[in-house]
Amino acid sequence: MNYKIAQFILTPPQRSPATLEIFVAQPDANKEALAGKLFALIQIDSAKAENLKIINFLINTVNHNYYLSEKMILRERLKSIRIEHIFESALAKTNKKLAEFLQSEKIRLNPGLLNITIGVIYNDGLHFASLGKNKALLIYKSKAEETAKYKLADISEQTGGEAKRGANLTKLFSNVVSGALPRSGYFLFTNETFAEYLSAKQIIGIITTLPPASAAEQIKNTLSKINLYVPFLGIIIKNTAGLEMAEVKIKEPVAASTNASIENLLVTEEKTEKLLTPAGLVSAKKWLAWFNQLTDRFSFRPAAKPGPTTFALKDKIFAKKKPGWLSPARIFVFLKSAGSGLIGLIIFLFKIITDKRAMADFFNNLTAAVKNAYLKARLALISFFSWYKNLGRLNKILFSAFIACLLLFSANLGWQAVKNKQLEKELAASNLITLIEQKQNQIDASFLYNNEDGAKKLLDEVKILSGQLPRKNQAQIDQYNVIAAKNQVQRDKISRVIIAEPKEVANFANLNANAKPTSLILAPGKIYAADSAQSAIYSIDLKSQLITTISLNSQNASSLKFPSTDKNNNLYYLDGGRLVVLDLKSEKVSTLSFDYQGDLANAIDLKQYNNRFYLADRGSGQIYRFTKSADKVGASAAWLNRRADLSDATSLDIDGSIYLLNTDGQILKYAKGQAEEFSLAAVEPAFSQAAKVSATAKQNYIYVLEPTAKRLAVFDKTGNFINQYTNDKFNNLIDFQIDEAEQKIYFLNDAAVWLVSLSLPANK
Numbered sequence: 078m079n080y081k082i083a084q085f086i087l088t089p090p091q092r093s094p095a096t097l098e099i100f101v102a103q104p105d106a107n108k109e110a111l112a113g114k115l116f117a118l119i120q121i122d123s124a125k126a127e128n129l130k131i132i133n134f135l136i137n138t139v140n141h142n143y144y145l146s147e148k149m150i151l152r153e154r155l156k157s158i159r160i161e162h163i164f165e166s167a168l169a170k171t172n173k174k175l176a177e178f179l180q181s182e183k184i185r186l187n188p189g190l191l192n193i194t195i196g197v198i199y200n201d202g203l204h205f206a207s208l209g210k211n212k213a214l215l216i217y218k219s220k221a222e223e224t225a226k227y228k229l230a231d232i233s234e235q236t237g238g239e240a241k242r243g244a245n246l247t248k249l250f251s252n253v254v255s256g257a258l259p260r261s262g263y264f265l266f267t268n269e270t271f272a273e274y275l276s277a278k279q280i281i282g283i284i285t286t287l288p289p290a291s292a293a294e295q296i297k298n299t300l301s302k303i304n305l306y307v308p309f310l311g312i313i314i315k316n317t318a319g320l321e322m323a324e325v326k327i328k329e330p331v332a333a334s335t336n337a338s339i340e341n342l343l344v345t346e347e348k349t350e351k352l353l354t355p356a357g358l359v360s361a362k363k364w365l366a367w368f369n370q371l372t373d374r375f376s377f378r379p380a381a382k383p384g385p386t387t388f389a390l391k392d393k394i395f396a397k398k399k400p401g402w403l404s405p406a407r408i409f410v411f412l413k414s415a416g417s418g419l420i421g422l423i424i425f426l427f428k429i430i431t432d433k434r435a436m437a438d439f440f441n442n443l444t445a446a447v448k449n450a451y452l453k454a455r456l457a458l459i460s461f462f463s464w465y466k467n468l469g470r471l472n473k474i475l476f477s478a479f480i481a482c483l484l485l486f487s488a489n490l491g492w493q494a495v496k497n498k499q500l501e502k503e504l505a506a507s508n509l510i511t512l513i514e515q516k517q518n519q520i521d522a523s524f525l526y527n528n529e530d531g532a533k534k535l536l537d538e539v540k541i542l543s544g545q546l547p548r549k550n551q552a553q554i555d556q557y558n559v560i561a562a563k564n565q566v567q568r569d570k571i572s573r574v575i576i577a578e579p580k581e582v583a584n585f586a587n588l589n590a591n592a593k594p595t596s597l598i599l600a601p602g603k604i605y606a607a608d609s610a611q612s613a614i615y616s617i618d619l620k621s622q623l624i625t626t627i628s629l630n631s632q633n634a635s636s637l638k639f640p641s642t643d644k645n646n647n648l649y650y651l652d653g654g655r656l657v658v659l660d661l662k663s664e665k666v667s668t669l670s671f672d673y674q675g676d677l678a679n680a681i682d683l684k685q686y687n688n689r690f691y692l693a694d695r696g697s698g699q700i701y702r703f704t705k706s707a708d709k710v711g712a713s714a715a716w717l718n719r720r721a722d723l724s725d726a727t728s729l730d731i732d733g734s735i736y737l738l739n740t741d742g743q744i745l746k747y748a749k750g751q752a753e754e755f756s757l758a759a760v761e762p763a764f765s766q767a768a769k770v771s772a773t774a775k776q777n778y779i780y781v782l783e784p785t786a787k788r789l790a791v792f793d794k795t796g797n798f799i800n801q802y803t804n805d806k807f808n809n810l811i812d813f814q815i816d817e818a819e820q821k822i823y824f825l826n827d828a829a830v831w832l833v834s835l836s837l838p839a840n841k
Contacts, residue, residue, distance in 0.1 A: 079316060080198050080200075080201070080317060080318075081290075081315045082114065082116065082289065082313070082314050082315075083312070084101060084293060084311065084312050084313070085296055085309070085310065085311055085313075086308075086311075087300055087310070089306050090504055090507055090511065091306070091511070093308050093511075094122065095122050095123065095124065096119075096121045097119070097120050097308055098117075099116075099117070099118055099310055099312060100115075100119075100140075101114065101115075102114055102144070108144060111149070112160065112197075113197050113198050115195075116195075116196055116197070117139065118310060118311070118312055119132050119136075119192070119194075120192040120193075122190040122192070127182075129519070129522050130184075130525060131179075131184065131186065135171065138171050138174045138178075139168070139171045142168075142170040142174075143197070146166060146167055148162065148163045148166060149163055160197065160202065161202075161204045161253065161255050164204050164253065165253050172250060175249070188208075188249070192208065192209030192210050192268060192269070193211070193249070193250075194206070194213070195207075195250065196266070198258075201257050201316055202255070202257055202258070203258050203264060205266070206251075206254070207254070208249050211267065212233050212269060212272050213264070214229055214230070214231055214233075214264070214265040214280070215230045215232050215259075215262065215264055215265075216263040216264075216280070216285065217230070218259070218261065227285050229277045260318050263285065263313065263314065263316070264314040265284065265311060266311060266312045267309070267311035268308070268309065270307045271300075271310075274303055279299070283295050293311075296309075506546065509542060509546060510556065510560070513539055513543060513546075514560075516535050516539050516542070517535075517563055517564070517567065520532050520535045520567050521567075524567075524570065524571075532571050533571060533761075536568055536571065539560075543564060546560070572761040572801065573799070573801060574788075574800070574803060575801065575802050576804060577802045577803060577804040577807075577822075577833040578834075579806055579824065579832065579833050580832045580833075581829055582604075582823065582829075582830040582832050583617045584828060584830075585608070585828045585830075586828040588624045588626065589611060589626070591611060592611060592828045593610045593611070594607065594615060594811070594825060594828060595811065596637070596640050596812050596825075597823065597830070598814060599816060600646070600648065600661050601661075602618065602619055602620065603617060603619060604616070604617040604619065604814065604823060604830060605617075605640070605659070606830070607637035608637075609634065609635060609636050609637045612630050612633070612634050613626050613627060613628055613629060614626075614629065614659060617830060629657065629666060631666075632652075632657060634650070634657050635652065636651075637650040637652055639651045639684070641683065641684050641685040641690075642685070643688060647659070647661065648661055649669075649685060651677075651683050652668075654670065654677070655670050656670075669708060670708065670709040670710070670711075671710050671711070672709055673701070673713060675696070676694075676696060680694060680695075681694070681727065682728050686774075689703060689705065690702070692713075693726060693737060694723070695726060697720070698717075698723050699715050699717055699720060699723075700729075700737075701715060716747075718750040718751055723745075725739040725741065726738065727739065727769070728768065729770070730771055730773060731772075731773070732773055732774040732776070733774060734748045735747045735748075736770055736772045738768075738769065738770035738781060740765070740766055741763075742757060742760070742763065742765075742781060742790075744770065744796075757796045758792065758796055759798070762786070764781070764783055764786075764790075765783075766784070766785045767783050768782050768783060768784055769782040769812065770782075771813070772794070776817055777794065777837075778791055778794065778817070779792045779794055779796075780792075780813070780815055782812075784809070784810035784811070788801050788803040788807075789801065789802045789813060789824075791837075799838065802833060807824060808826070808827075809826055810825070811825045811826065812825040813825065815835070816835075817837070820837065821834065821835055822835050
């Protein structure tokens with residue numbers, strides 16, 4: 078393409094009263110060759126949060142309406158369709174869409190606050206529409222000669238437009254300015270304040286001397302030194318048609334020496350530096366040159382005698398390369414000089430130490446020098462007091478006043494330096510807060526467009542920036558807390574955190590002060606909690622919330638683990654080498670022997686499904702299936718087709734398939750003894766100590782409990798993340814039960830059972 082584009086944006090460190098944005102489209106090469114490059118420069122003179130929403134909609138809409146226009150598709154076949162017609166059509170559609178958007182979002186927008194320029198550059202043709210007070214500046218040569226000077230013309234003043242008459246929200250961009258960008262010419266789109274701080278000469282000098290990208294950086298540097306209170310933004314477009322050959326054109330020098338070419342290069346460098354130096358800036362090189370001239374006048378070097386100059390042929394052909402600062406030669410010379418000086422110092426000290434007379438002379442001279450300095454200082458002090466004493470009264474007053482003013486001046490300088498340093502720190506903190514608030518607004522905008530990946534990246538950036546905020550006084554701490562609170566709300570939103578509002582159902586400590594329940598299981602109308610330490614099972618009637626105790630002292634139960642129910646309303650607990658069975662209807666207790674040859678210390682979990690029991694063994698890496706008979710559970714058989722790594726498994730559940738939960742939150746899924754591909758979606762924060770999984774056949778979802786994080790995460794049975802529940806009251810989560818039909822969660826925390834409402838998607 079025969080153009081180059083660069084942009085710059087400079088916001089004040091204080092909170093800006095305006096919302097700014099620059100957009101330059103990045104189409105692929107084919108689309109750019111067909112349609113050119115779209116750009117926009119937008120400034121809304123208010124700081125409302127909804128401005129960013131309007132800007133994003135406007136940019137996305139005009140980009141879509143232009144590049145995906147029906148006329149653009151036809152233009153691939155019919156080159157007679159003109160770019161300006163497609164651009165005008167895209168603007169008309171954007172006007173209509175913007176009005177509909179503002180009405181649907183119930184946003185009241187004052188057109189007088191808008192300063193918008195939207196344009197497209199195609200080959201050397203430029204088409205743009207402008208609204209408000211933005212400037213369109215053309216930099217061109219008045220004549221075709223290379224020596225002709227550049228001139229600057231304000232196109233926005235000549236074309237008028239919406240800035241000079243009342244704008245209508247349905248016809249924001251009614252006028253399109255079209256024209257060809259002159260060869261070697263430049264176009265500069267800026268906001269209104271830019272032209273008030275840089276003169277036309279400065280603008281022309283910077284833009285025509287440097288490439289667009291470098292010119293943008295130079296403008297930013299210059300403006301940052303001039304003003305820190307208003308924003309600046311702009312787009313630089315350069316027509317590079319016909320410049321390629323000129324830039325690589327080689328001139329053959331006529332009898333030019335190496336020194337002459339270097340002098341020309343230095344002159345060019347000095348002219349460029351002089352052109353780009355802001356007015357009023359002290360030139361260090363100028364003062365250094367004056368000082369060198371002054372010292373040369375008092376130089377004692379003999380003048381060189383004139384004589385014939387001779388050159389060797391090799392001097393004309395070869396140039397000796399000067400070694401760099403970090404070259405091996407430079408390093409060697411430095412180390413050699415330092416080593417020589419160090420060796421000389423060591424030899425000198427060694428001579429003094431080994432020669433007693435020299436050493437005595439050295440210390441005598443040192444003592445004499447100290448005494449002499451002390452005497453001189455004392456004499457000077459006495460002379461000063463004598464001189465002061467002999468002064469007249471008026472002179473004493475004047476001298477004392479001078480000393481007092483000098484001390485006050487020095488103290489004021491010191492205080493001013495401390496104050497300036499403090500202001501710099503406050504300014505840096507203010508800039509940091511402004512940057513954080515901008516990113517938090519961008520996060521809110523990302524939520525509106527369901528851009529979770531972008532929101533996550535911005536949240537990480539805000540976390541890093543927040544850590545750099547000062548917290549030395551209460552005001553800074555309060556500011557940090559406000560930012561941290563908003564950051565946490567946004568993190569909870571992206572993590573789909575639901576702050577649970579638990580309601581206490583029952584507290585077993587009210588029944589038994591020593592109650593220490595270790596598990597929870599839900600049955601029709603009741604909840605049962607096992608307490609191995611008290612050899613008891615507690616029962617809660619969910620309607621009356623009455624708590625009763627079922628004693629197991631007669632069975633000598635000591636380790637009630639892995640509760641599970643069957644279809645016949647029997648509740649099973651593994652107690653060593655047997656199963657304790659509770660008939661839920663009669664609440665009678667019996668036992669069954671549990672015939673297992675392995676080590677129950679390696680048992681991960683035990684669940685009953687379809688009148689069979691399944692036990693996961695960490696040591697053997699196997700799941701065993703047991704058959705129940707009248708008086709025992711036995712006839713175990715390996716269910717997995719091959720051994721699996723179960724070293725990190727913590728819990729098991731069955732819905733036809735078997736789910737094994739690892740501590741990192743990942744689930745191993747097996748069907749008919751075979752492993753299946755399955756994984757849970759990532760959650761924020763990630764699991765580190767997941768403890769229990771629930772995925773029964775009655776449930777449509779998978780539930781994962783992590784007590785250390787005080788949370789319960791919910792997934793559908795394909796692994797998609799739904800939400801997660803948490804509350805600071807859950808300081809010792811032990812177990813949970815789910816009632817999807819009633820949309821309730823029961824948590825066992827310490828010795829109390831808590832009820833939390835369950836919120837699930839409507840389509841489930």
